[in-house]
Amino acid sequence: MQFVLNQLGRAVPAGVAVCLLLVCGGVYWGQNYTTVSRAGDITLAVEADLAMAHEDGVQAHATPANEAAARESRRSVATKIVTKRRAGLGLVNRGHSTVYEATFPEFPSTSSFLRDVNRILGTSHSSDMAEFTTVDWSLVWDELRTPTWSNREWSGIVTTDVLCATDQAVSLLEHRSEYTGGAHPNPWFVSRNFIDDHGKARELKLAELFDPSSGWADQLTLYCSNDLRRQGASYLAPLDDTDPNAITRMVTLDADDFRTFGLSATALWIFFGPYHVGTYAEGNYSVKVPYEELERFLTADSPARLFRPSERGSR
Known part of the structure; x- marks a missing residue:
């Protein structure tokens, strides 16, 4: 009997240790x-x-x-x-x-x-x-x-x-x-x-869509700025910068602000996250630029034409 008790005394701690390892392993995995x-x-x-x-x-x-x-x-x-x-x-x-x-x-x-x-x-x-x-x-x-x-x-x-x-x-x-x-x-x-x-x-890259000598960046900046003002983006400097109620943090857009862009079948889209052109509470902004507005700035073999159903395969 004493022998059995001695063996149990050795086995129980080992069994407890194994059980703890299994439980810890289960929790971890x-x-x-x-x-x-x-x-x-x-x-x-x-x-x-x-x-x-x-x-x-x-x-x-x-x-x-x-x-x-x-x-x-x-x-x-x-x-x-x-x-x-x-x-x-x-x-x-x-x-x-x-x-x-x-x-x-x-x-x-x-x-x-x-x-x-x-x-x-x-x-x-x-x-x-x-x-x-x-x-x-x-x-x-x-x-x-x-x-x-x-x-x-x-x-x-x-x-x-x-x-x-x-x-x-x-x-x-x-x-x-x-x-x-x-x-x-x-x-x-x-x-x-x-x-x-x-x-x-x-x-x-966005610049690949356009003829580099066409002035596309200035025109896209103007288009996006006007559209964002229309939407109420509070960080954009108002046309009347004497407005006493305007938010004091103002931004002026340039081509670097258009890096987040997408191309659908009908338009170039520019996306702006929180804090880019407005407060966090304002959320996200997007500007849709129809291809018709961009046509005069595109080259004949512009990659933009791959995204337009009527022009695929024409490059």
């Missing part, structure tokens, strides 16, 4: 994982998705008269990929975790160009996800001992609008938002415009 799924289709964005209307200085949902018809005509252009990663360690409102979720398109493999776009998007989102969810274990330990509400969970979210998708050209607008402590998340836009370059996807 339950909070540190990556998933990738296909979640239906992504459809081509319509104007209601891109026109960021404002009422009384606050962003409002754009509801053009033909919105219902436009939504009915949405065309599926890609498979929706949702990738998510969680990392860190949290226990009963203590600890620190990071969560990153990206939704982006996977286009049909109908051309080497689209396959390369898929490769670029998959690689870049994987890299961004890995960077954001790299865990600072010293912060985890600090938050386990002395928790603070702002560090409990940090999050990164990416969703994607597709403005154009053909076998020669793709235009995407990524809506990004990150929360890493503080009063509110920080949202911004990332635009990605690809054209076919001998079977490879090459990202397009």
Whole structure:
């Protein structure tokens, strides 16, 4: 009997240690994982998705008269990929975790160009996800001992609008938002415009659309400034700069402010996030510039023509 008791005395601590390891492992792996799924289709964005209307200085949902018809005509252009990663360690409102979720398109493999776009998007989102969810274990330990509400969970979210998708050209607008402590998340836009370059996807710069000697930058600046004033963007200097009620933080636009752009079948779109041309409360702004307004500034072989249905294949 004494022998049995001695053996139990040795086995119980070892069993407890194994159980603790299993529990800790379960808690850790339950909070540190990556998933990738296909979640239906992504459809081509319509104007209601891109026109960021404002009422009384606050962003409002754009509801053009033909919105219902436009939504009915949405065309599926890609498979929706949702990738998510969680990392860190949290226990009963203590600890620190990071969560990153990206939704982006996977286009049909109908051309080497689209396959390369898929490769670029998959690689870049994987890299961004890995960077954001790299865990600072010293912060985890600090938050386990002395928790603070702002560090409990940090999050990164990416969703994607597709403005154009053909076998020669793709235009995407990524809506990004990150929360890493503080009063509110920080949202911004990332635009990605690809054209076919001998079977490879090459990202397009805005200046490539235009004849460099045409004065396009000045005209685009004037067009966007006037449209943003019409929308009520409070940071733009008013035409009457003696207005005593004007917000004192004024900006003057130039070509560097148009780096976030997209190309649909009918227009060039310029996007502005919070704090760019207005306060955080005002939200986002966008300016639609119909191609008819730009025609005299485009070259005969402008890449913009790849995004216009009537001119594809004419380059």
